[in-house]
Amino acid sequence: MTETIHIGNSALQEIDELLRNRAFSKVVVLVDDNTLAHCYPRLKDYLPEHSLIQIPSGEEHKTLQTCELIWQRMTELNLDRWAVLVNLGGGVIGDMGGFCASVFKRGIYFVQVPTTLLAQVDASVGGKTGIDFHGLKNHIGVYQEPQAVFIDPTFLQTLPQRQVKSGYAEIIKHWLIADAEAFQTQRNIGLFTEDWEALIRHSVHIKSEVVTADPLEGGYRKVLNFGHTVGHAVETYLMQQPGRELLHGEAIAVGMFCEAYLSVKKELLSKEELDKIETFLVSVYEKVSIGEDDIEKIAQLALQDKKNTRSTINCTLLQSIGKAVYDQAITLQDIQESLRYYQLL
Amino acid sequence: MTETIHIGNSALQEIDELLRNRAFSKVVVLVDDNTLAHCYPRLKDYLPEHSLIQIPSGEEHKTLQTCELIWQRMTELNLDRWAVLVNLGGGVIGDMGGFCASVFKRGIYFVQVPTTLLAQVDASVGGKTGIDFHGLKNHIGVYQEPQAVFIDPTFLQTLPQRQVKSGYAEIIKHWLIADAEAFQTQRNIGLFTEDWEALIRHSVHIKSEVVTADPLEGGYRKVLNFGHTVGHAVETYLMQQPGRELLHGEAIAVGMFCEAYLSVKKELLSKEELDKIETFLVSVYEKVSIGEDDIEKIAQLALQDKKNTRSTINCTLLQSIGKAVYDQAITLQDIQESLRYYQLL
Numbered sequence: 001m002t003e004t005i006h007i008g009n010s011a012l013q014e015i016d017e018l019l020r021n022r023a024f025s026k027v028v029v030l031v032d033d034n035t036l037a038h039c040y041p042r043l044k045d046y047l048p049e050h051s052l053i054q055i056p057s058g059e060e061h062k063t064l065q066t067c068e069l070i071w072q073r074m075t076e077l078n079l080d081r082w083a084v085l086v087n088l089g090g091g092v093i094g095d096m097g098g099f100c101a102s103v104f105k106r107g108i109y110f111v112q113v114p115t116t117l118l119a120q121v122d123a124s125v126g127g128k129t130g131i132d133f134h135g136l137k138n139h140i141g142v143y144q145e146p147q148a149v150f151i152d153p154t155f156l157q158t159l160p161q162r163q164v165k166s167g168y169a170e171i172i173k174h175w176l177i178a179d180a181e182a183f184q185t186q187r188n189i190g191l192f193t194e195d196w197e198a199l200i201r202h203s204v205h206i207k208s209e210v211v212t213a214d215p216l217e218g219g220y221r222k223v224l225n226f227g228h229t230v231g232h233a234v235e236t237y238l239m240q241q242p243g244r245e246l247l248h249g250e251a252i253a254v255g256m257f258c259e260a261y262l263s264v265k266k267e268l269l270s271k272e273e274l275d276k277i278e279t280f281l282v283s284v285y286e287k288v289s290i291g292e293d294d295i296e297k298i299a300q301l302a303l304q305d306k307k308n309t310r311s312t313i314n315c316t317l318l319q320s321i322g323k324a325v326y327d328q329a330i331t332l333q334d335i336q337e338s339l340r341y342y343q344l345l
Numbered sequence: 346m347t348e349t350i351h352i353g354n355s356a357l358q359e360i361d362e363l364l365r366n367r368a369f370s371k372v373v374v375l376v377d378d379n380t381l382a383h384c385y386p387r388l389k390d391y392l393p394e395h396s397l398i399q400i401p402s403g404e405e406h407k408t409l410q411t412c413e414l415i416w417q418r419m420t421e422l423n424l425d426r427w428a429v430l431v432n433l434g435g436g437v438i439g440d441m442g443g444f445c446a447s448v449f450k451r452g453i454y455f456v457q458v459p460t461t462l463l464a465q466v467d468a469s470v471g472g473k474t475g476i477d478f479h480g481l482k483n484h485i486g487v488y489q490e491p492q493a494v495f496i497d498p499t500f501l502q503t504l505p506q507r508q509v510k511s512g513y514a515e516i517i518k519h520w521l522i523a524d525a526e527a528f529q530t531q532r533n534i535g536l537f538t539e540d541w542e543a544l545i546r547h548s549v550h551i552k553s554e555v556v557t558a559d560p561l562e563g564g565y566r567k568v569l570n571f572g573h574t575v576g577h578a579v580e581t582y583l584m585q586q587p588g589r590e591l592l593h594g595e596a597i598a599v600g601m602f603c604e605a606y607l608s609v610k611k612e613l614l615s616k617e618e619l620d621k622i623e624t625f626l627v628s629v630y631e632k633v634s635i636g637e638d639d640i641e642k643i644a645q646l647a648l649q650d651k652k653n654t655r656s657t658i659n660c661t662l663l664q665s666i667g668k669a670v671y672d673q674a675i676t677l678q679d680i681q682e683s684l685r686y687y688q689l690l
Contacts, residue, residue, distance in 0.1 A: 064413060071478055071485060078648075103448070106475060106486045130451060133416055140416060141451045142487060303423075 004148045005125065005208070007201050011150040015086070015113065016046035018148055024109065025082040026050075030070065030097040032057040035089040038158040039115045043088055050086070051077050055093075059239065059248075062092045062132045064140070070100045074108075084109040084147065090116035090163075091123035091248065095138065098129030102144040112146045115155040117167025117196075118249055121174070121203040124149045126211040126224075135240060137232055143216055151204070153196040165284060166249030169227075171199060172284075173256060174206040176277065177223045180322025187280050222316055222326035229315040230335055231255020233302035237294065246288060253285040257345070258338035262330055263317040265337070273321050278345065290339055299335040349493045350470065350553070352546050356495040360431070360458065361391040363493055369454065370427040371395075375415065375442040377402040380434040383503040384460045388433055395431070396422050400438075404584065404593075407437045407477045409485070415445045419453075429454040429492065435461035435508075436468035436593065440483065443474030447489040457491045460500040462512025462541075463594055466519070466548040469494045471556040471569075480585060482577055488561055496549070498541040510629060511594030514572075516544060517629075518601060519551040521622065522568045525667025532625050567661055567671035574660040575680055576600020578647035582639065591633060598630040602690070603683035607675055608662040610682075618666050623690065635684055644680040 006014045019027055027050035031040050034057045053073045055066050074083075087097030087110060094112050101110035114124040130141020156164060175183035182202065207224065214221040235251035238244045246254075260277045263269035290298070302313060313335070316326045351359045364372055372395035376385055379402045398418045400411050419428075432442030432455060439457050446455035459469040475486020501509060520528035527547065552569065559566040580596035583589045591599075605622045608614035635643070647658060658680070661671045 064409065068409060075479065075481065075484070099448075103444075103475075103485050103487055105484065106473065106488055128451065134420065136420065139420070139450065140448050142448055143451055 005151065005204060006148065007151040007153075007204065008197055009152060009154055011152040012043060012046045012113075015043075015111065015148075015150045018111070019048050019084070019086075022084075022147075023082070024084040025080050026077065027084055027086065028053055028074070028077060028079065029086045029088055030055070030093055030100075031088050032061075032093055035093065035115055039088055039113075039155055042152075042154070043086075043113065047086070055096075057092075059092055059132070059245075062096050064131060064133065066096065067100050067131060070096070071104055074100070074104050079104070079108060081105055081108055084111060086111050086113060087146075088113045088115060090114065090119045094119050094123045095128070095130050095141070098144060098146060099131055099141050102129055102142050107144070109147050112149045114149070114151060116159060117156055117164050117200075118170060118247075119167075120151045120153075120156075120200050121167060122170040122207065124151065125204055125207045126221075127215065135236060137236055151200060153200060156196055162247060162250075166247035168284065169249030169252045169256070171203045172280070173224075173227055173252065174203045176256065176260075176318060176321055177226050177316075177324035178206045178210070178322060180320070183280075183321055187276070219326065222314075223324035224316075225326070226316040226318065226324050227252045227256035227259055229255065229302055229313065229330075230258040230298070230338060233298045233335075234288070234290070236301050237298045238288075250285060250288065253281055254288050254290075254342060257281060257342045258335070259315060259317055261338045261341045262315065262328075262334055263319075265334070266317060266328060266330075268325065268328075269318045269320060273318070276321065282345070287345065290343055295336050295339045298339060299332045302335055303332070350496065350549060351493065352496040352498075352549065353542055354497060354499055356497040357388060357391045357458075360388075360456065360493075360495045363456070364393055364429070364431075367429075367492075368427070369429040370425050371422065372429055372431065373398055373419070373422060373424065374431045374433055375400070375438055375445075376433050377406075377438055380438065380460055384433055384458075384500055387497075387499070388431075388458060392431070400441075402437075404437055404477070407441050409476060409478065411441065412445050412476060415441070416449055419445070419449050424449070424453060426450050426453055429456060431456050431458060432491075433458045433460060435459065435464045439464050439468045440474050440486070441476050443489060443491060444476055444486050447474055447487050452489070454492050457494045459494070459496060461504060462501055462509050462545075463515060463592075464512075465496045465498075465501075465545050466512060467515040467552065469496065470549055470552045471566075472560065480581060482581055496545060498545060501541055507592060507595075511592035513629065514594030514597045514601070516548045517625070518569075518572055518597065519548045521601065521605075521663060521666055522571050522661075522669035523551045523555070523667060525665070528625075528666055532621070535628060564671065567659075568669035569661075570671070571661040571663065571669050572597045572601035572604055574600065574647055574658065574675075575603040575643070575683060578643045578680075579633070579635070581646050582643045583633075595630060595633065598626055599633050599635075599687060602626060602687045603680070604660060604662060606683045606686045607660065607679055608664070610679065611662060611673060611675075613670065613673075614663045614665060618663070621666065627690070632690060635688055637685075640681050640684045643684060644677045647680055648677070 085101040087094045112124040114120040127145040130138035133139035231252040264274045314327045315330045317328045430446040432439045457469040459465040472490040475483035478484035576597040609619045659672045660675045662673045
């Protein structure tokens with residue numbers, strides 16, 4: 001697990017300390033157009049002398065081609081193995097920057113400074129790095145822990161509401177798989193909170209515990225995939241349809257609907273608990289329109305998902321709110337049925 | 346370290362055993378044009394049902410573009426994480442196949458079946474995988490051990506003499522850094538041997554001991570870089586000059602000349618031992634013609650070498666035959682001087 005995850009409004013002071021105390025040969029900051037404009041100004045006061053690598057914003061740039069640009073710049077900067085890459089951004093920057101650092105000269109150091117809620121509670125914890133490949137999400141990547149993660153909730157003020165809701169989906173997921181009480185409490189409060197720092201800290205704690213128990217996803221870590229078998233396929237499919245793209249958490253919200261439904265179908269979850277989950281998700285997320293034509297293609301895409309074994313599709317389902325079970329075999333037909341159910345809500 | 350390295354004429358029977366006993370979901374064999382024609386016919390009787398991925402032969406294809414083709418084929422074959430890639434070939438196939446497997450879906454299994462002497466005594470041992478990037482050797486890669494390595498000396502019969510000599514350079518290197526007695530013995534015998542299996546076994550043993558002591562090249566493993574600081578630069582430079590390309594070991598032989606010379610210059614090695622090394626290398630390798638124009642460019646290329654720290658150039662030198670010392674600072678001028686010395690031989 002990550003040695004040190006710093007959470008709070010003073011997290012950036014701690015990055016300052018790390019970068020000055022450790023004898024890194026060079027400090028390079030990876031930004032996209034958005035984080036250069038909105039987040040870098042806040043971070044830069046805490047950095048020693050450094051160089052910038054800038055890439056375009058957006059999941060469509062999480063590709064091998066962008067990696068090539070990053071490696072080209074790293075080469076021009078003459079980075080050696082004692083250099084450190086500071087990934088300032090959301091999941092795309094963290095995942096792709098982590099991957100680029102992990103394979104450049106067989107691995108240089110990197111630290112994560114996640115700037116979206118999604119990256120703060122999910123992508124920055126657990127050592128998964130990667131890029132998309134021919135439209136398949138995180139198809140190429142490695143497991144590699146960063147030197148440290150610095151989570152400053154202040155960055156959330158720079159985010160549009162839609163981005164915040166996207167990250168919130170992973171927080172909800174953490175409750176659904178591991179903390180029934182937090183889910184019940186939050187149901188009464190709704191989306192908005194005064195205290196993001198506490199929510200983030202709790203969510204990071206849940207994820208860290210799971211990842212520490214099973215870093216390479218041999219088994220138990222798969223509980224984190226709840227909502228992701230269907231959700232990833234929905235996300236991948238709509239990414240290829242201009243104007244219909246979803247944010248990651250929006251797709252995962254659809255996936256959680258579908259997989260909660262399948263949990264009832266497989267007689268794991270009670271209908272009452274499904275209702276509670278649905279009510280809460282509906283209060284936060286707008287419905288995504290998915291037609292009959294889409295449904296077949298989404299189900300086929302799910303087959304190509306990384307988390308499958310052999311030619312069956314394994315999925316994480318809920319036994320109850322707060323308890324997930326992994327490696328539950330579901331069929332293409334199950335996925336189609338769940339998406340039809342979602343459309344009828 | 347590699348759990349299991351099988352060496353001998355019955356090594357392929359052991360791959361049969363591994364592939365049948367382990368529950369891999371699919372077996373895929375990576376070949377190039379040469380190994381498909383000359384080595385695959387011998388291997389295929391020992392394989393269960395499998396698919397082939399074929400790439401063109403040659404170091405010039407050890408690129409990101411070829412990786413893309415391999416990943417594309419892996420995706421089409423619908424490989425999941427329990428698949429295994431069998432890398433049948435020389436260093437290019439082993440390094441690139443190992444890299445492709447290590448990052449596909451964040452890592453599938455792979456085994457190495459090295460078919461050149463070079464790959465048998467060097468590339469297949471030690472967990473280094475990688476590809477060239479913009480002409481820089483092994484610039485992108487990871488450390489990842491294969492499931493197993495199967496070394497069948499019978500494959501050497503398919504090799505041209507020039508390829509055998511190339512691999513022999515790494516065997517000589519292993520003696521120079523770790524076994525003075527073997528070097529002395531072999532000086533009397535010369536290149537040709539009746540018993541490749543024993544030579545390979547001894548060489549793999551030396552390399553394994555070094556790698557086990559320091560898997561991630563934090564320090565001691567750097568002794569294996571003897572001959573490679575100058576040698577890599579020579580290889581990279583001449584790779585870009587049509588008609589002048591060298592095999593890896595041929596370049597490393599030049600590098601060993603130069604770095605043995607620098608070992609004397611730095612007052613580490615005696616002149617008498619340098620003479621012995623030179624005499625032996627001259628008996629095996631033809632001189633490579635390197636002009637004054639080349640020398641400057643080669644020295645500059647060495648600066649971009651992975652093994653450098655900060656802006657000094659660290660190099661592994663010899664204290665005596667059989668004993669190497671790493672992290673010896675040398676200058677651009679030193680490299681140029683050593684190449685000029687080599688030209689005067």
